[in-house]
Structure formats: structure tokens, C-alpha cells
Amino acid sequence: MPLSTRGIDAQDCNDAAPEDRAEAGDHAWDTLLELVTSRPKRAPDRKQNRSKRTEQQILNAALRVFARDGISRSRIADIAAEAGISTSTLYEYYKSKEDLAYDLPNSHLVSFFQEYRAAVVGKTSAREKLLLYLSMSADFAREHADWGRLFYLEIWPSVLVSETELRHSVDDFARIARYLIDEGVRQGEFPAGRNSYETASLLLGAVNQVIITWLLYRRPRNLTKASAEMADRVITMIANERP
């Protein structure tokens, strides 16, 4: 649980000190990080502690079962049993399997953004920030492989994701990459003249491909090394690209 309750304070500095130093106090960057780490949780309307515990049990159980069987083969009854509750209780918390599946990855995703936010402090160049971002995203999937399988292999590419709340967090994922690419161009680390949207697709597509292959086949063996290499390689290519 990194960073915890930083929610409010970064936002209301909007009208406060408008620093003019170009490098260090990057306003838009802070705002973006604040945004992605504070997407509101759905349905926080439970009163008793017992409920929070039950909800957590459901989430843990669902993650295990989904990762093991895939969403389509998983049964609500199995998840409820694994969570130690009755199926009807589960329906008190989520109105359907789909609802559960598409809410589930949210908390992990926010955790990832929080971890990144904490780790990126001190990095100055856009290139460093970008490399860290991509490396950390792969490492996060490795450390939370059950979540990774669910998110990268079932949720992210799904047609259904565009109808859910999760969509915003997914969009944030690309938004950060795009922001850093633009920043790199402004600071002269990357050549100008390219569509940053396309460049972001290139970067994310390449790294995600490595992650997905690892999640499916556990190859290459060392994901941390492979993804960092890939990220570094592609970033270098982009930096050296003739405009």
C-alpha cells in the first residue's frame, strides 16, 4: 500500500504558486499523476467492517479463480465458495460475473500508478521517466501474475472494456506514455515531427507484446530483463530517429 492518502492536497494547488522553472516543478505532470492515482472507487457505500472484509474475500477469490479458469469458464458459485460465502451474498456486492470481472483489476491498476508515482520522484529526463514507466509496468505484471493474466489477456483488449469504468484507467495508461513522449520532444530528447499518438502505440505495443508472451508461455524466462531491454531498445530507436 504505497503513498496511501495523498488524495486531495495536490489538486488544490491548482491556483497556488505558479512556478516558472521549466524542469523541476512540472505542473501538468503532477496533475496527471494525481488524476490517475485517484480514480474514484465504485460503490463505497458499505457501512460495516464486516462488509469490507467480505468484499476483499470476494476480490481475492475472484482473482484466483479467474486467473486459473479464465473468466468464461469460471462459475460464480466457485468464486463464492472460494470466498467462503454463499452465492446470493456475492450478488449483494456485484450484480453479475461481468460486473465483477471488470471492476476487479481496478484497485491493482491504481496501486501500480501509485507505485510509479512514488518511484519517479527525482527522475528528471523524460527518457528516464519513460523507461521507468515501461519497466515497472512489466515488473508489476510479473509480481502480480494472476492480475496480469486477467488484465492483459482478458480485460484490456476486450470489446467490453470500452463500456466499463475501467476504461478510464486503461486510457490513463496510454496517456502517461504520450505525455512523456511529448515532454521528451519539448526537451529535445526525442526528435520532433512525429505523431506522439503513433509513437506511444509503438512503445506500448512492443512492451505489452513482451508482457503478454510471458504471461502466456513464461517466455522469455526473465521478464524483468527482457522488458527493460525492449523498452530501452525502442526508446533509443525513437531518440535516434531522423526526423
Next chain:
Amino acid sequence: MPLSTRGIDAQDCNDAAPEDRAEAGDHAWDTLLELVTSRPKRAPDRKQNRSKRTEQQILNAALRVFARDGISRSRIADIAAEAGISTSTLYEYYKSKEDLAYDLPNSHLVSFFQEYRAAVVGKTSAREKLLLYLSMSADFAREHADWGRLFYLEIWPSVLVSETELRHSVDDFARIARYLIDEGVRQGEFPAGRNSYETASLLLGAVNQVIITWLLYRRPRNLTKASAEMADRVITMIANERP
């Protein structure tokens, strides 16, 4: 229906004329193309024409319904109704919805390989072949958008694909890219010293990302142009990479 019945003749040239010209008559390349265009169809044991028609109706209906509702929300009964048959008849052909969903993309995929095989004749450099391959893959998804949604957004990344027959065709997809990269290195078009597996991930990941984004959001508007640009850009980067 491109190329139609070229199945057999290319195979029995295995023991025939072993041409030594390095460029034109590339044996391994022909063999690979032959392999990917002739993956055996599952369950060809139907005798009557009536059955072939019924099976085709099922496939067409399933493609429409899956693309419209997503696999998980689609109902067998809907597909059967759309195909103009009873549900129990559908079960004569496919033992489950999953079975149907994972067999469905096969024929289109083979068609794509066949179209590519026909179009690549005459291209000599590995770079040209690779560019054509990636461009055509995007264009094929655009022309068969229903199939594209099913294949790229639901089947390919799925955990379940690794258990199905379709896996082989999916593997073929990457194998061709890898082959062409290796060929490019041999012919000096690309610098040596890189893992061709990694380079293939980079290429496919980048282009697929463009395709997926288009399938989900219809952006960028012109997929043909965007994917060709992306492919060309990445191939150029790889060609210019310092070893």
C-alpha cells in the same frame, strides 16, 4: 476466395529441383508458406452438400453474433436462429460455444496467408516482404472487421487459445515475421546481433496495437495508411539500428 486449390503441388517439390540461386528460389520460405496455407481443417467428415451449407451458415451467423455481442454475451440459441437451424442441430457440428468460437477464425486466417502468399510473389527483398506482410495483415482486419474483432480482441490474447488448434495458426503468424527478419539479417538489410524473437515482438506488437485501437475505437480513421506508416517506420528503425 483467393488461390483456391493450390494445396498439394507445392509440397511435392520438396524432393524436386533443388535450385541453388540464393535469392529467387528460396526453399525454406516456400516450405513455410506452404505450411501456413495448408493447416488441416478440423472435422471434415461431413458427406453431404447440405451439411457444408449448414456449416457455412453456422459460421456466418456465429461471426455476426460474436462480433455484435462479444463471445461471452452471445447465446447458442441466437446463433442457431440466425443460421436458420435448431440449437440441437448446431450441437451436431460444434460441441460447445467455446469450440465454435475457437474454430471460427481459422478459415479466415488461412485465407489471409493465402492472399499474402499470392501477393508476395515477385518481392525479392526481405524488407519488402515484411512491409507487405504487416500492411496486409492490417488491411485484412479492416476488410473483415467482424473477424478482426473476434480474432484480435477476443481470441488471440485469450488464455484459452494456447489449448486449441488455432494456436498453430497464431504461432505461424509470428513465425513468418521472424523468418523474414532473419532473412533480412542474412542479406544485410538489417543489422545482425539482435535476437530475432525480440525484433519480431517489436514489429508485431507495434502494428497489432494500431489494429486493435482501430477495431475498438475506429481510430485512426484510415487504418490502411496508419498501419503502413507504422510498419514502414518500425522497419526503417530496425534497418538503421546500430548493432
Next chain:
DNA sequence: AAATAACCCGACAAAACGTCGAAAAAAATT
């Protein structure tokens, strides 16, 4: 044209999903 094989469907069984009202537990009120 009779026999055999292939194909199709209605009726039924099984499994999974989802709802509801009442019981149990916790919190609030008196």
C-alpha cells in the same frame, strides 16, 4: 425401391445464473 447412412429437430435433463424474503448480526435508540 429397399436399405443404409447422414442429417435435423422437438422434447427433455442439467447446469449456471439471478431473485427474494426471512433470519442473523451489528448498530442505534430509548
Next chain:
DNA sequence: AATTTTTTTCGACGTTTTGTCGGGTTATTT
């Protein structure tokens, strides 16, 4: 601390979807 009220849980039950089976229909073979 007994009560009322609110929150949470669960078993019983209805609905939807999946999957099976035997017999009837159509095509093919002899």
C-alpha cells in the same frame, strides 16, 4: 440493557442457457 432499526447473510426457488437423446426426415447407396 432491552428495544428498535439498519445492515448483512443465506437458503429456497424461479429463470435462463447449455447440452443430450431418440426418433423422424432427407439424401445416398445397393
